[in-house]
Amino acid sequence: MTVTWQTIADAVSLGGIYALMAVGIGLVFGVLRLVNFAYGQLIMAGAFALALASQWNWPLWAGILLCFAVVLALSEAMDQLVFRPLRGQTPAVMLVATFAVAFLLQSIALLWFGALGKIATSVSSLNTPWVIGGVDIRKISVVAVLVTLACLFALQLLLVRTSVGLHMRAAAMDFTTSRLLGVRANRVIGSAVLVSGFFAAVVAILLTVQFPLVTPSFALQDTIVVLAGVVLGGLNRPVPATLGGFTIGFASGFLGGALPTNQSQYLDSFLFAAVILVLLVRPNGLFTRHGGSAERL
Amino acid sequence: MRRVLPQAAAPVVLVLVAALLGEAASAATQVYFIEALVSVVIVVGLYVFIGNTGVLSFGHISFVALGAWTAGVLAVPVAEKPATMPNVAGFLRHTTIGNVPSLALAALAGAVFALVVGLPLMRLSGLAAGIATFAVLEITNNILQYYEKIGPGQNTFSAVPETTGLWQAAVGALLAIAVAFAYQRSRFGRMLRATREDPAAAAAAGISIYRQRLGAFVLSGLVAGFAGGLEVHLLPLSYRDVYLDLTFVTLAMLVIGGASSLWGAVVGALAISALDSFLASAENGVSIFSGSIDLPSGTRVIVEGVLMALVLIARPSGLTGGREFSLRWLRR
Numbered sequence A: 001m002t003v004t005w006q007t008i009a010d011a012v013s014l015g016g017i018y019a020l021m022a023v024g025i026g027l028v029f030g031v032l033r034l035v036n037f038a039y040g041q042l043i044m045a046g047a048f049a050l051a052l053a054s055q056w057n058w059p060l061w062a063g064i065l066l067c068f069a070v071v072l073a074l075s076e077a078m079d080q081l082v083f084r085p086l087r088g089q090t091p092a093v094m095l096v097a098t099f100a101v102a103f104l105l106q107s108i109a110l111l112w113f114g115a116l117g118k119i120a121t122s123v124s125s126l127n128t129p130w131v132i133g134g135v136d137i138r139k140i141s142v143v144a145v146l147v148t149l150a151c152l153f154a155l156q157l158l159l160v161r162t163s164v165g166l167h168m169r170a171a172a173m174d175f176t177t178s179r180l181l182g183v184r185a186n187r188v189i190g191s192a193v194l195v196s197g198f199f200a201a202v203v204a205i206l207l208t209v210q211f212p213l214v215t216p217s218f219a220l221q222d223t224i225v226v227l228a229g230v231v232l233g234g235l236n237r238p239v240p241a242t243l244g245g246f247t248i249g250f251a252s253g254f255l256g257g258a259l260p261t262n263q264s265q266y267l268d269s270f271l272f273a274a275v276i277l278v279l280l281v282r283p284n285g286l287f288t289r290h291g292g293s294a295e296r297l
Numbered sequence B: 001m002r003r004v005l006p007q008a009a010a011p012v013v014l015v016l017v018a019a020l021l022g023e024a025a026s027a028a029t030q031v032y033f034i035e036a037l038v039s040v041v042i043v044v045g046l047y048v049f050i051g052n053t054g055v056l057s058f059g060h061i062s063f064v065a066l067g068a069w070t071a072g073v074l075a076v077p078v079a080e081k082p083a084t085m086p087n088v089a090g091f092l093r094h095t096t097i098g099n100v101p102s103l104a105l106a107a108l109a110g111a112v113f114a115l116v117v118g119l120p121l122m123r124l125s126g127l128a129a130g131i132a133t134f135a136v137l138e139i140t141n142n143i144l145q146y147y148e149k150i151g152p153g154q155n156t157f158s159a160v161p162e163t164t165g166l167w168q169a170a171v172g173a174l175l176a177i178a179v180a181f182a183y184q185r186s187r188f189g190r191m192l193r194a195t196r197e198d199p200a201a202a203a204a205a206g207i208s209i210y211r212q213r214l215g216a217f218v219l220s221g222l223v224a225g226f227a228g229g230l231e232v233h234l235l236p237l238s239y240r241d242v243y244l245d246l247t248f249v250t251l252a253m254l255v256i257g258g259a260s261s262l263w264g265a266v267v268g269a270l271a272i273s274a275l276d277s278f279l280a281s282a283e284n285g286v287s288i289f290s291g292s293i294d295l296p297s298g299t300r301v302i303v304e305g306v307l308m309a310l311v312l313i314a315r316p317s318g319l320t321g322g323r324e325f326s327l328r329w330l331r332r
Helices: A005-032 A039-055 A060-086 A091-113 A139-161 A163-173 A175-180 A185-210 A220-233 A238-258 A267-281 B004-024 B027-053 B060-075 B078-084 B099-121 B126-146 B166-185 B187-197 B199-204 B209-232 B244-257 B262-283 B299-314
Strands: A129-132 A135-138 B286-288 B291-293
Touching: A005 A039, A005 A135, A005 A139, A005 A163, A005 A185, A005 A220, A005 A238, A039 A060, A039 A091, A039 A185, A039 A220, A060 A091, A060 A185, A060 B299, A091 B244, A091 B299, A129 A139, A135 A139, A139 A163, A139 A185, A139 A238, A163 A175, A163 A185, A175 A185, A220 A238, A220 A267, A220 B126, A238 A267, A267 B099, A267 B126, B004 B027, B004 B166, B004 B262, B027 B060, B027 B166, B027 B187, B027 B209, B027 B244, B027 B262, B060 B099, B060 B126, B060 B209, B060 B244, B099 B126, B099 B209, B166 B187, B166 B209, B166 B262, B187 B199, B187 B209, B199 B209, B244 B262, B244 B299, B262 B299
Parallel strands: none
Antiparallel strands: A129 A135, B286 B291
């Protein structure tokens, strides 16, 4: 194993990005009890928006704006067209419905852009390194960590200081009772979906900087790893979910950088073996204190 | 007995009808029927566990992959092995077995692997179980793809004798249905279904949820491994074909058919397969009734995605409502 500062910086930034995805998935799970498998495809759509914008030579801010618009519109459409009619169904049915949505979005991307994908060049200037004390640190690593912290801070403010945030927390704890006490279901679910979509757009931008080649399966593998991380952390609370996402992202980035090449092809095996071990010891999540979700799936 | 007979006969008749239709079809379309029958085997395998326990598993395709590996590696003629699997070592290199033994071994491999995996994992439930089985899928696929000493790695299984014809697939589907039906009527199947309906009450009645789930997991691993054997004898297969996409498609077949009945599993597998092959041939241009349809390529998956979502929204418990077939539906 060779560990460099670059490896650690990359691992931290990947952890940050995965933490954001974990929050996005966890927020929707909190209010809907729905594991949104199509989350990765939202990110993929945002990344394609960036790629298209850079192909049309749009300025950077316009590309980012387009990315947010596309992802938020898609999240809203998903909520209205699929999640809403299926609300209250068993988790298995909702999960398979999100599979269908994921399939749909992926095949639309395949038809539209082809399997080889597109390259988003406009944001790649962030991919160059800073040299700090003889150590190369890519700018995006620092930016990703800062953006993650800012987003998590803003989310915390939203959840603790606003009434919508209070409603979201209440709904995550007990949806039926919170509705009896005057929480409006559509509003709280709609806002959770939008916040989760916002995070997907941020992740799309951060990932596109590091991996400018956008293909229809962009972020698919990441979503699977994050889902594992979220369950590992504890799905039904934002903080454990975030920590779970960060942990698995950090582990993945760290092992990817530190393992020699003939072993790094087994990275997924190491990662998921660790996931199984942790789940056996703490099935309710690493970072939950007692009692987890009572979901039966 | 008056209700049991139609329940058992309906899936069998459906499979036989599919096989007869395939017999009548041209050689090019017959492949679709064979694939549909193999997917019946996979979905019935999934059903044995998911349908009877109510617990989702994403790991079953790893049993299919392991079955495909067992049958594929062992069935390739010794003379072909250096060319198709240059790195394979040990007795795998010097052994070749026939069609039926390789299928039996594939089933056995699926069952043994399910037992090994299930011993620790069946203690879990809910999302933790879902993610843990997913992790099994990831690990299995990762190792099979990169560890070239035991198989073709990232290449396809070429030179496996293509023995899975229409009737082998049909007999396979009938065997799977027989196993699933016998299990769900047995004492163990009933105990397991009791834990699905009310885990607390079942446990209070003295049923060990862990043991019953483990039993179903091993049995469904057996069926899934067998399906993998059938599949590797059908087409040159690569491990990428028995991974995420197949997991989602087969789960969708089960849920759309109706996850809690054997009838639902068979109907779902055949309905989605029929839709899939119809759209696949429509992409090449097909004439139906008086008009002809010619869809641009790639629309298949889009139409399927939309239809799946629509079915789930309109009939969340599946096409069959998760019930076994009953003659009363016809009389009404």
